[in-house]
Amino acid sequence: MRAELLSCVLFFGCVLALPGLWKRDAPFEEVKTRLDWNHQDAEHDEPDKYFHEANFHPHYDGRFGDKKLKYEERMSHLAALIQTYLSSMNDVGAETWIMHGTLLGWWWNRQIMPWDTDLDVMVSEATIHYLAEYYNMTLHHYHLPGLETGRDYLLEINPHYSNDEIDGANHIDARWIDTETGLFIDITTLRRNKTAQSHGEADAMMVKDKHHYMYDDIFPLRASVFEGIPAKIPFAYAELLIEEYGELALSSVFYQNHRFQPEKQEWKPLSCRDYGTCDQLHGSGNGVNLPAESEESSAAPGWLQKLRSAAREDGLPRAVGLDGKLFEYSKLLTRPIRSLRWSN
Amino acid sequence: MEKSRDGDNDEQPLGELQAELTAELSKPLDWRAAAEESKQHEKSNRIPASVSPLRSEHTAWPSRHGGYVRQGGPLIDQVTNSWRTEEKASAYYVSVTDEEQDLRCYGPGDEDTCPTGSRGLVRSRRFRGMIAVVLAIALFAWYGWRCYLPLRREWDDKLGFLPSSVNGTYGLARGGDFDGTAIKWLHHSLVPGGKSDPEGKRRLIFVGDIHGCKDELLHLLHKVSFNSETDHLIPTGDVISKGPDNAGVLDELIRLNAESVRGNHEDRILALAKTSSTPHLDSQTPATTSKGSSKDHKLLTHLKPHHMRYLRSMPLMLRIPALPYTSTSSPTWLSNSKHHDRITEDIIVVHAGLVPHLPLPKQDPYFVMNMRSIDHITHIPSALRQTKKGKSKPWSKVWNWYNDRLAHGRSLKNFHLYTSEEHEAEQAEVQESWVDRFWYFALGRRQPRHRQEKPEVVVYGHDSKAGLQLRRWSKGLDSGCVGGGKLTALVLDARGRTEVVQVGCRDWK
Structure with missing residues (x-):
């Protein structure tokens, strides 16, 4: 991947200059790319909330996205998102590491888990100050393999980042936003927990979203790879994952309608083959990996159209029975699948 | 009246x-x-x-x-x-x-x-009859309970090895990385009783967590009358940090050609050396980092490039083949039953522990250097002695249960599989007809097992609170030297005989 820092567009103006007005994210008119109107839902948010999510899904930015992406599209866009973020941060020398669901994906196979719709990374306090001072509202232009046109990614810092207090509306300190689709990465800052430190817990750290950590569980960071790009991992990664998700999250190969194939090291959506019920269903797929819509779109049988419209919604693995009923694979699951599948 | x-x-x-x-x-x-x-x-x-x-x-x-x-x-x-x-x-x-x-x-x-x-009362027949019935019931209940308990315990121990209890297990995910030689075999010239030691004079000296206690190490080496000609020193990791003379210990180990495995403290120092970009390490005070981290920064300033090279060369696991003398000189049943202090099988040296039944390359490096317990159903390890859920057991207990099973040749049927080859082998075995099985039996050929596993002894450190832990299949040698406990050596000779030697330590904490 060829990374280019094409332009550093700095938007001052509205963010800090006008006293008496709420700080809010860059206005739609100034940052819009392909959309004609704003899909944000700012009226329903708290008045001093800086970032506003899209009205159709909380993991999209309504200034750039107008619809939820389909399963496979979303996977490739999210992968590009983290790849561009990690390489940009590597380039500017910003200390960042992956956390939460993204770290769990790293543990399983160094990739984003396909059912994830957002990504989580953390930065240190020094880094957020550095990014805010030099890289706020910068656009990073990337030419990605497989995409004909280049794409811009926006780094937007929440001006509340300098406030150490717990702030429910502004616990996200910055976002890395795909200006084509509206997908984004939440960036949070690991801070010193001053309350705990005043009570004698010298190594206590916190994040504004109320997560708590010990300094030595995060630092020194380990070097690894995520989605093919060098990435940093917290030192006690396994302990953090158990603490947050429990032991089963590190061992169970069935999760969120997906099955992990140990041989291929891949999460695959469940299909009728996992249940041996293919003869009771239309088609033998899983309602996720459907044939492209362009071919015979209107001539498609009813069950296929049903599956397509459902997949457009959220991309969960579904099937249509011979009686024409649409259902999710998870509903089919009366008891857990007991054996691993080693070949597919 | x-x-x-x-x-x-x-x-x-x-x-x-x-x-x-x-x-x-x-x-x-x-x-x-x-x-x-x-x-x-x-x-x-x-x-x-x-x-x-x-x-x-x-x-x-x-x-x-x-x-x-x-x-x-x-x-x-x-x-x-x-x-x-x-x-x-x-x-x-x-x-x-x-x-x-x-x-x-x-x-x-x-x-x-x-x-x-x-x-x-005693003479009353009815009463005596009642007593007899009650006694009989109690006896029967007690006997039933006694029969049931081992079955229950056996089932409990087995649960973590069976795919039927949960969807998946530890070791299927990719897990963490290890930047270095993960698995290293002891060089054949160092094996007691090996080809280069026909007289069987060589010894292996395993030593628990040293933590920079150089004086204690020298005292211990003197006590076991260490001879660099015939003896090979193998510390179980955590040779540095916490103690008084870390660089001195490293120099001593390098001089003696000792072969340590990597402990969690070496791992931390190596990770720190990679990430710290600031040349002025003195500026890393507890106020900006943590107490432990600022100590590590300070330690890093005392370490020279050859120390760092030595730390980087430490493998995650050191494997030692079964000593040749032990396999020829004594039948296995003898070593299995009575001579618990002899080691006649393969040895693996790690810092903290291993999860049984999981192939060594699939063990997560973080846990190999940090584990103390494992979850009894998922077998996910933990650095804690007891996890929040409270369903964990000391890893060495599970390890000993599993290796006892291997030593007694008991079946591993239905146990977890980790690769498709294992799966195919098991499928082939399932499809085998009873006629085939009869012929295998009649011809005296062993039934093909899906994995040929031998019991192995783990030598480890890390758990100073538990202290010296000598079991049949695991030897825990960290007896808390740096905190004023003892420094322990396990001396292994060419015949597989072991001897524990300890010296007292000053409290350096």
């Missing part, structure tokens, strides 16, 4: 009067016999009047021998209408249940006053 109740009739003037009367009457008679008899009955038949005032009216009582107590005085004086009441009294006696009789004897200080009651 009346006399015998004298003392108890304080509250009954009528009884008192009666007693006086009888005492006077008995004087001219054979008082000796009466006194003797009454003495006897004082013990056996004395009944508090307050408990049964009814009886104070009776003048005669059935004695212990079934007859009547002979009273003093002329016989004529003894004649009463007692036959009338006597029938009633005895009828009363018969109707009194065992319990009631027992109750009457329950006053404090009265334990030895009613032997007839408890004897009656």
